[in-house]
Amino acid sequence: MATATQTTTVTRIGGRIGAEIGGVRLGGDLPAATVAEIRAALLAHKVVFFRGQDHLDEAGHEAFAQLLGAPVAHPTVPSADGRYALGIDSHHGARANQWHTDVTFVPAYPAFSILRAVTVPPYGGNTLWANTATAYAHLPEPLRALADGLRAVHSNAYDYAGLKPDALPEALAQYREVFTSTEFLTEHPVVRVHPETGERTLLLGNFVQRISGLTGRDSRTLQDLFQSHIESPENTVRWQWRSGDVAIWDNRATQHYGVDDSDDHERTLRRVTVDGDVPVGPDGVPSRLISPETVPDPAFGIASGASTTEPAEPGTASENAA
Numbered sequence: 001m002a003t004a005t006q007t008t009t010v011t012r013i014g015g016r017i018g019a020e021i022g023g024v025r026l027g028g029d030l031p032a033a034t035v036a037e038i039r040a041a042l043l044a045h046k047v048v049f050f051r052g053q054d055h056l057d058e059a060g061h062e063a064f065a066q067l068l069g070a071p072v073a074h075p076t077v078p079s080a081d082g083r084y085a086l087g088i089d090s091h092h093g094a095r096a097n098q099w100h101t102d103v104t105f106v107p108a109y110p111a112f113s114i115l116r117a118v119t120v121p122p123y124g125g126n127t128l129w130a131n132t133a134t135a136y137a138h139l140p141e142p143l144r145a146l147a148d149g150l151r152a153v154h155s156n157a158y159d160y161a162g163l164k165p166d167a168l169p170e171a172l173a174q175y176r177e178v179f180t181s182t183e184f185l186t187e188h189p190v191v192r193v194h195p196e197t198g199e200r201t202l203l204l205g206n207f208v209q210r211i212s213g214l215t216g217r218d219s220r221t222l223q224d225l226f227q228s229h230i231e232s233p234e235n236t237v238r239w240q241w242r243s244g245d246v247a248i249w250d251n252r253a254t255q256h257y258g259v260d261d262s263d264d265h266e267r268t269l270r271r272v273t274v275d276g277d278v279p280v281g282p283d284g285v286p287s288r289l290i291s292p293e294t295v296p297d298p299a300f301g302i303a304s305g306a307s308t309t310e311p312a313e314p315g316t317a318s319e320n321a322a
């Protein structure tokens, strides 16, 4: 139990991103003051890490998430527990080894993601995060001005074969079928004004299909240009997981990448995301859903405690870069 005598510590890890928080036992019963400290550290450092949270199960994980906002299920991938938790399982589905921000193919994508390590491999399987606010701030002025005026189309339909070249075609096809059971197209500003900090952030990542108004090669060149500033090593932090670790990131100010270098070793994590709002660009124009007409609510039925869809067999489709 968290007690009044516990002191919360925040220790920076990287120069531009990342801090480890100590003295906190995560759960649904955390005092409001501790939640406020975590939230402040999260907004300042973009990703925060906690060791030794082995006591957390799916319910505790979700109860803690509720202290940061409303948990939200993945729009297409069935939850591992029939509620909100998404399985990231090395033995199922593809890997998240592309730089991305979670679920940017819908307008109001998650504000926070909370990832908990259940089983970690003996080596490898680290995750990297990049700070998209410092990436913007460090751009030369002419590139900031260019980015300010751009918008980009994000989609969950892309070339899955490129992600895991050695995966069996049937496995990829099955994975793609689940992940893209509804195909979303959303146009976002390339520069998002952060709703809580007011910082400008670069909103790109692997769900980007093209920069609006540009043709293939121009679009790719510009995307690569901005992406190279996001993923430059100075702008990132790398976390070596132990089981019981929890990472929370501000999904509005980061991208991340799960390194696929632990061969066939088991690696299992659980992710709960917290609902976000619709981005706006520096011109005040919000993101817009191009298709379908609305984002179906996958949480339908959860509030009543009854799932209206067949709960997935745990881990049948872990997300890739979701």
Ligand SMILES: O=C(O)CCC(=O)C(=O)O
Binding pocket: 088, 096, 102, 113, 115, 125, 126, 127, 256, 257, 258, 259, 269, 271, 320, 321, 322
């Ligand atoms: O597997 C990882 O390290 C990252 C997974 C991921 O992209 C996520 O949890 O959103």
Ligand SMILES: [Fe+2]
Binding pocket: 096, 100, 101, 102, 256, 321, 322
């Ligand atoms: Fe992700």
